[in-house]
Amino acid sequence: MFPCVCGGVYDGLYVITGKIPGYKNSDLQLLPSSTTKRAVWEKYVAANSETTARLAKYSTFCYLWRLYAPRITIMKPMTDLCWICQKNSTAMIRSANKTEEEKSVVIKRAEEHQN
DSSP: OHHIIIIIIOOOOEEOOSOOTTOSOSSOEEEOTTOOHHHHHHHHHHHTTTSSSOOOOHHHHHHHHHHHOTTEEEOOOOOOOOHHHHHHHHHHHHGGGSOHHHHHHHHHHHHHHHO
16 A cells, blocks of 8 residues: 555655654655645545455554654755845744844844845
């Protein structure tokens, strides 16, 4: 079942070598963060709807995924902000207990970067 699901049904599988930020295991195959296990299961059901074989229910599919394909995982969502925007956002959060002048400096710096 899993060679069919991961090899033929879902073409968005990424094979990434080396260390992946946020993951301890470097031997992973990643699905995009916009994908869910349910979406992969639905593709599995649709791809095998013409066969006479019994199809796995969703809970069994998830169990088999953990058992036979532990290296295939869904990526964690990453930010789409640039480094300066991330720094400005963090600075705004940390400026909550600061004076109004310090807050305005942080906001002005963020606005300048946006323009």
